[in-house]
Each structure stands twice: as structure tokens, then as C-alpha cells.
Amino acid sequence: MMATVRNMYLFARTAIFRVRTINLPRRTLSQLTHKQFRSGLACGGVTKLVGVYNYSTEKRPSSVGLADELLSAKVQQDTKDKPKGTDEGDPDSEKEREENEKVRRTLRWTFISFGVMITGMGGFLLWSCGSPELGPDGQPIVDEFSEMPTVQQYLLRTWKGMNDMNRMIQEPSRDKLLPDPIKPPYIQPPYTLVLELRDILVHPEWTYETGWRFKKRPGVDFLLHHCGPPLFEIVIYTNEQGFTAFPIIDHLDPNGLIWYRLYKDTTRYVNGKHVKDLSCLNRDLEKVICIDWDVDAVSSPRNHLKVKRWDGNMNDQTLVELGLMLRTIAESEVSDVREVIDYYRTFDDPLAAFRENQRLAQEQELAVKQRVEEEHQQKKFTSSIISSFFRRN
Structure with a gap:
């Protein structure tokens, strides 16, 4: 009796160890009836029954016991009884x-x-x-x-x-974007100033209160009044559509200083981008200055004067400095503006370079005035000495 109990205890420990080792379902052992369990002991003892749990990983022995047969059949039946979504007659599979x-x-x-x-x-x-x-x-x-x-x-x-x-x-909508220059006795400005609208004169901004609106850049009025006729004929050449830009330009220029307006249909579409073709302006390019923040938006780089893109900062003074620079060029009667632009294009900030040049020029002018004044004072002193000498004699 004690030997039987000891064999059962060893069998249970060994079986549980085998189940955990080869990952067989543990419920298989619990589903064996007590009679089947005892039959397995009678047919082969602990060693015979434990050998069944090596069924899936080890080669089945040539002679097996009853417990081996029962457990093998149960494992195969569980495998066959697994639900399959493709079985015929299954409502889920049919759906x-x-x-x-x-x-x-x-x-x-x-x-x-x-x-x-x-x-x-x-x-x-x-x-x-x-x-x-x-x-x-x-x-x-x-x-x-x-x-x-x-x-x-x-x-x-x-x-x-x-x-x-x-x-x-x-292609541009027409070969000549501007009409022929005005003939005398009417006055044709000697220079043409081409301005981009977006982020040069205005900046689009969206808020919850107002929605989309265009902010006017500080210095727009100063630029138009100082660079308008008779020095420049001002042309707005923009990539915006006409129905968007037309009312904005009317609001910016109530005095009519902007002579011509060119919109998106007059640009040239190159490599997925609209480019301003200055050769179609019907103007001498030696007298044309184009102001834009995008270096790839102008077909003639020598006529393009790049300025900083405006982001909506109301403390910006770029257009004031630009107006002074353009007026200086026009009043100097430069024969070819491209030479001036070539010089300032070598600087990262052309307006800053112009300010520095203006400062140096003012210092030189002041030095010349002082020298002239000193010479004048010296001549005056000399003449007074000579006159007093002759009066004594």
C-alpha cells in the first residue's frame, strides 16, 4: 500500500514537471478519470504514463500503455475540436x-x-x-x-x-506687359520700379476676431511718395490673383502713384514656380529695379534688389531706408542701375551696406566742408594781415 502511494506521488510530480517542460495543456491530465489513471499505473507504472507527455517532442516508443493511447487520442481530439472560421455551416464564416x-x-x-x-x-x-x-x-x-x-x-x-x-x-498672357513709354510733351519717368505686393508692402494675417486680413507695412506711403513720378514709374508685379490684389492696391494707393498692375497671369511658370519675366515689361532693363524677397521669383537677377521678407512687425523701417536708397540712385542719374545692384548684391543686407556708405559719404562731406572752411578762414586772415600792412605804409 505504501509503495503504491509513493509511486502515485512520484508520478504526479514527474507528470507536472513534464507538462511544464513541453508546454502541453495541463487540463489533459485532469481530464483522465481515476480509473484510467489506475489503468495507466497497472499497464506501465509511472515511467510508462510519464512517457506519454513526450509525445509531441520525442519519438513514440514502439510499445505504449493504455494511458498513452488515451492521452494521445485526447490531444488529437482537442486539436480537431478547435473552431475554424472557414468551416462550412459556421454562421460566422457564412457572414x-x-x-x-x-x-x-x-x-x-x-x-x-x-x-x-x-x-x-x-x-x-x-x-x-x-x-x-x-x-x-x-x-x-x-x-x-x-x-x-x-x-x-x-x-x-x-x-x-x-x-x-x-x-x-x-507663358505670360501677352508679349508686352506694359504699354510703350509716354511720348513728349508728356513726362515719362526715367526709371521703372517693380514691387512685389505680398510680404513687401502687405502681409497676410489670420485671427479669430477678424479672420484673414492684410496688414500694411510701415513706410509704404513714404516709399510711394519719394519714389513715385517723376523719378520712377511704379509697377506692382505680384504672384497673387487679380481679384485678391486689386482691392488691396486700391487701399494702399488712393493717390494713384502706382501706374501699372500685373498679376499672376502675367508671370512665367518655370519648374513649378511663377517667375516674373522682366524682359516682357517693354522697358529698357538698364533702368528697371525689381524689389522682391524671393531670389528665385525674378528672371533677371541683375535687376533684382533683395530686401528682407516682412513678417508683420510694425516696428519695421525697411521701406523708409529703401525709399532713401532708390531716391539717391534716381537723383544720381545712374546710366545703368544693374551696376549699382551688382555691387549691393554682394552684401547680405544691401540696405545696411547703403546706410554705411551714406555715413561714410557724410563724414567725407563734413571733412571737406571743414577743410574748405579752414582754408577760407586762413585766406581771410592772410588778406587781413596784408591789408593792414599796406595801410601802415
Whole structure:
């Protein structure tokens, strides 16, 4: 009796150790009935029954006991009884198949509808763009495609229309952006000043109270009055749309100092960016100065004078300094402004360099005045001595 109890105790410890080692489900052992447990002991003892737990990792011995058979069958039955979502007759599997079928059907009809829409749009494009133009009498006008087959005519006319549209977007809207210079007896300013609107004269700002609005930069009035006619003809050349920029310019310039306004349609579209083409201004580039903060926004770098981009700071005095600089250039009657711009372009801050040059020029002028004054005083003193000498004689 004591030997049997000791064998059962050793069997239980060894079995639990084996279950933990090979990660077999522990419930398998608990599902064995007491009778099966005793049968396993009778057929093979502790060693026979424990060997079953090596079933999944070790090679099954040639002769097994009853407990081995029972446990192996139970493990296989548990594996077969696991739920599978793809089994036939399973409500969840049936519902999943229905949902997948519904998704496939929706995608199929979506692609069909998309194809029909694209085909219809393509057909309408060919019919509207590929048909020949009609004359006043309602008859088709003969062009270079009229002698070709009908399908080829429509295709080539559509292709030409698309190229024309692309060229219209990329090229300026006209070859001459400004009219010809004014003839005498009217006064044509000798220089042309081209100004960007956004972040040079105004800055867009959004708040909860006001929404989007444009702030006027300090010094705008000073710049327009000191650089307006008769020194410069002022042109606004901006990348903004006309319906956005037109009322802003009206508000900035109630006195009409800005002569011309050029908008986004007059720019040239290059490498994904709208560029101001100064060669289309119909003006001599030796007399043109363009003010912008973006170095890539102007086609002629030698005519571009870069200033700092305004971020809305109301203490900014850039336009005041710029007005003084431009007025100095105009009053100096420079023959080619590009030479002046080439010089100031070598500085990170052209306006700061201009201020320094102005300071040095004032110091030199003051020194010259002092020297002239000293010479005058010396001559006056000498003449007084000579006059007094002759009076004595």
C-alpha cells in the first residue's frame, strides 16, 4: 500500500514537471478519470504514463500503455475540436463570406462607374476640342487637319488645344506687359520700379476676431511718395490673383502713384514656380529695379534688389531706408542701375551696406566742408594781415 502511494506521488510530480517542460495543456491530465489513471499505473507504472507527455517532442516508443493511447487520442481530439472560421455551416464564416462578396461587388461597380465616367469625359473632350471651328456662315473652317481622316482630325485638334492651354498657363498672357513709354510733351519717368505686393508692402494675417486680413507695412506711403513720378514709374508685379490684389492696391494707393498692375497671369511658370519675366515689361532693363524677397521669383537677377521678407512687425523701417536708397540712385542719374545692384548684391543686407556708405559719404562731406572752411578762414586772415600792412605804409 505504501509503495503504491509513493509511486502515485512520484508520478504526479514527474507528470507536472513534464507538462511544464513541453508546454502541453495541463487540463489533459485532469481530464483522465481515476480509473484510467489506475489503468495507466497497472499497464506501465509511472515511467510508462510519464512517457506519454513526450509525445509531441520525442519519438513514440514502439510499445505504449493504455494511458498513452488515451492521452494521445485526447490531444488529437482537442486539436480537431478547435473552431475554424472557414468551416462550412459556421454562421460566422457564412457572414464573413457574405461581407467579402458585398465588398467585391461594390468595388466592381465602382470601377465600372469610374471607367464609364472617364470614357464619357474623354468623348466629350474629343467632341468639344476636336471639332473644327465654324465660320460666320456656320460652315467648318478649313485648317491643317481638314484633309485627314475624321478620327485623326479630332485627335490632333484636341492635342493642339491641350498644348495651347498648357502654353497659356506657362507663358505670360501677352508679349508686352506694359504699354510703350509716354511720348513728349508728356513726362515719362526715367526709371521703372517693380514691387512685389505680398510680404513687401502687405502681409497676410489670420485671427479669430477678424479672420484673414492684410496688414500694411510701415513706410509704404513714404516709399510711394519719394519714389513715385517723376523719378520712377511704379509697377506692382505680384504672384497673387487679380481679384485678391486689386482691392488691396486700391487701399494702399488712393493717390494713384502706382501706374501699372500685373498679376499672376502675367508671370512665367518655370519648374513649378511663377517667375516674373522682366524682359516682357517693354522697358529698357538698364533702368528697371525689381524689389522682391524671393531670389528665385525674378528672371533677371541683375535687376533684382533683395530686401528682407516682412513678417508683420510694425516696428519695421525697411521701406523708409529703401525709399532713401532708390531716391539717391534716381537723383544720381545712374546710366545703368544693374551696376549699382551688382555691387549691393554682394552684401547680405544691401540696405545696411547703403546706410554705411551714406555715413561714410557724410563724414567725407563734413571733412571737406571743414577743410574748405579752414582754408577760407586762413585766406581771410592772410588778406587781413596784408591789408593792414599796406595801410601802415
